[in-house]
Amino acid sequence: MPRLVSHPDEVKIVSRRFGQGAAQIERYLELGGYQSVRKCLEKGPDWIIEEMKVSNLRGRGGAGFPAGMKWSFVPKQSPRPKYVLVNGDESEPGTCKDHLIFLHDPHAVIEGTIIAGLAIGAKTGFIYLRGEYRYLLEIMERAVADAYARGFLGKGIFGSQADFDIITQTGAGAYEVGEESALMESLEGKRGIPRIKPPFPAVVGLYGGPTVINNAETIATVPHVIAMGGAAYAAVGTQRNGGTRLFSVSGHVERPGVYELPMGYNLKKLIYEVAGGIRGGRALKAVVPGGSSTPVLLPEEIDIGMDFDQVSKAGSMLGSAGVIVIDDQTCIVEFALRTISFYAHESCGWCIPCREGTDWLKKSITRLHAGFSEAKDIDNIQYIAENILGRTFCPLGDAAAMPTIAFVKKFRKEFEDHLNGKPCPYAKEGVPQVTVV
């Protein structure tokens, strides 16, 4: 069972029911559950969307698109059925927050899904979990069955005229399926390959119907937004960045864990106070602030507020809020190699810059790390990455290129230290090196 952590600076909204047995429906009800959806049934769709807009809740999957605005794009009238799709494919390296939501608060996901359905006029919601999360899928399935048994799902939910069904779905191992259109392909029983946009999912999505797709954390936040009121939720965060964020802190810190902090919380404080500082009293070398696809930050760049706009201003991205902390004993080339190996493995192969580019980068960095490169190869790595950037159908290409460019730019000396014809100068004795998967 994943260890729960806490810190006095935390503002527990999404995580307030963690560790309290809320996976049981009785307990969820005791803790105020399913009150927000009842309120939404009374108030109607326009009110829900307005509250969501006021809340400044932005997509927790990584792109940070305002959720209320996304919902408002769905046409009111549609000849095809509309759908709500919950993205629980959580696969961005460094990110493990949805893991805890499914484990500790599955009914919040259900309640948020129903509210999204009421807002856009959908009668069916899908909750898609990555295949590795089987035990969490079982928890979700049990929660859905309990909600049906109580009349919270099915025909005439909560004694109203509205109908709503939820179907849970398992993936089977694919990072790319976390991309919204690839997820729809997967749910339709196909290879998880992205679709060309436009049309966007809000117009033509799952089974060709208008679809709202949100990250699991976004959906689990919705009942809290309704309960608190959009304005109160927005007030917790910073301008245009409402509420809190679940930060998955990993790597070389004393107290790794998932912490819920207000949007805009200082990154330096997050690492040195909340997560207890660098493990073993070592020095900090670098921080990846928002999951593996976000550009690395140097120690002098981390005195920033963790919201979408401030991290972007610092030249990186808040992404999935997976904060990966790297100490001074780490070889950045090895870290970059492991990062690009991942993207090369996960590229779906549909478009060429990503399929060929990620593989080429992997080969180039493998060779460099092993000590077989010349100075011009370092420029070449950057050149390849820059030519993937912006030239792919989906964000996977950018996700591979952006961190690679940042590693080369910010740690050029470390790349050059590998040019001496010998294996990695940063290798620790007795510690196996990255093998290429």
Add this chain to the structure above:
Amino acid sequence: MSAESMPIFSPQLASRLDALVQRYPVRRSALVPMLLYAQDEVGYLSDAVVAEVARRVGITELDVRSVASYYSMLRFKPAGRYNIQVCTNISCLLRGGNEIFDRFQQELGISHKGVTADGLFSLEEVECIGACSWAPAIQVNYDFHEELTPDLVPGLLDSYRSRARQSPPSELGAPGPDFETRETQDAKPPAPSDTEGSR
């Protein structure tokens, strides 16, 4: 080939799959979960499994293979009864994922995608499994094991060895995949379906 002559799924799985294809607006949506649940029982996607899933969904075997080959958890060869998946992605790398993988290789005498001679264990180096804050982490079939050290590896393997002794693989509902084909007589496959739902 006639599917009727070779029931390959247990009655429990057969009825689960019957329900699954009825669940979605489009029959084909059941494909990925069906393949994974079939693999959980049979151990891998054998030719017979592919044919049976194709028949149940109402698509060609080629189509089934095309989809299955995309997903990293689906396999066309048997794995061990306990498939050990060691994450070595960045968060685990920083906290010793490679050392964990190395120790498993030493203890089992197999490497990436290898299977032990007794068929009990297989080993895989995998991408991020979503346990980054509790790294280094592994999965044995679907069970997570977190905050590992190399020294914990032998004891973990022993716990699975004794679990295997307590529940022989032929017993239905045994934990994890085993790759012996089940011989169940009463699993009558349903009549071939009509067509895929409209799109």
